Amino acid sequence: MEAVEDEVESGREEEVDSGSAEEVESGSAEEEEEEEEEEEEAVTNPGVEQLQSEVEELRRQLDEIEREKETVMKRKRDMEDRQVKNWKLIQEATKFSGVSVDKLSDNSCTFYFHPMYKSTYFDAYAMTVKFTKEGYAIGKCYLPEPIDEPDLDSTKPLEKLVWDISELVDCFTNRQQQINELEASFQSKFHANINM
Structure with missing residues (x-):
């Protein structure tokens, strides 16, 4: 008898389970119908179509x-x-x-001369050039004293002038360093002769 009661109870549970499954299926079917109706409304509503086209754009x-x-x-x-x-x-x-250029404006630039002696760079010298309709004019200069005004000939092509000044600055620096080395050499020999 207990077996019969168990079967009856399990049958009731299956009915309850199947009833809830039917409710779920009918609920999901209703939700699908609502979604379809909303999509149809969206398609038929011209404002939504316009918004969708704007979103795509x-x-x-x-x-x-x-x-x-x-x-x-x-x-x-x-x-x-x-x-x-x-x-x-x-x-x-x-x-x-040994030359670098710094553009100050459209009408002028500064050339920097970087002299070197025995792989050592020394203080840089500078020359400003202003561009004119005729060519160029030499502006402010910070160059060694032995470079005279005639050396700064503005009738030369600018490349030639810059190259010449670069050579003059290198020569000045090299000779100055050679003189310093020679003086140091003579002084050391002079002091050696005095001490004997």
Whole structure:
């Protein structure tokens, strides 16, 4: 008898379970119908269609902006790479030639002369050049005293003038250092002869 009662109870539980499953299926069916109705209303409502088209247009514009941003960033990286290369080339040119240029404005620039003697750099000298309609005019100069006014001939091509002044500054620095070394050598020999 207990077996019969167990079967009856299990049958009731299955009825309860199947009843709740039917309720769930009918609930989900109702939800699907509501969603379909909302979609139909959205399609039939002209305001929603307009908003959807605007959203699509904005997404398209956003994609375009992202592509443009990538292009600009790539150009910027390329330009930065070129600037670094140019800077390195300028540094190497300065090292080998002893001359560097600083642009002050569109109408003038300053040339810096970096003399070197026995792999040692000495104080830099400078010359400002102002560009005119006729060519150029020499402005303020900080050059060694032995470089005279005739050496600064503004009728020469600018490249030639800069090269000549660079050579004069190097010669002045080299001779000055050689004189200092010679004096030191004579003084050490002189003191050695006195002490004997």
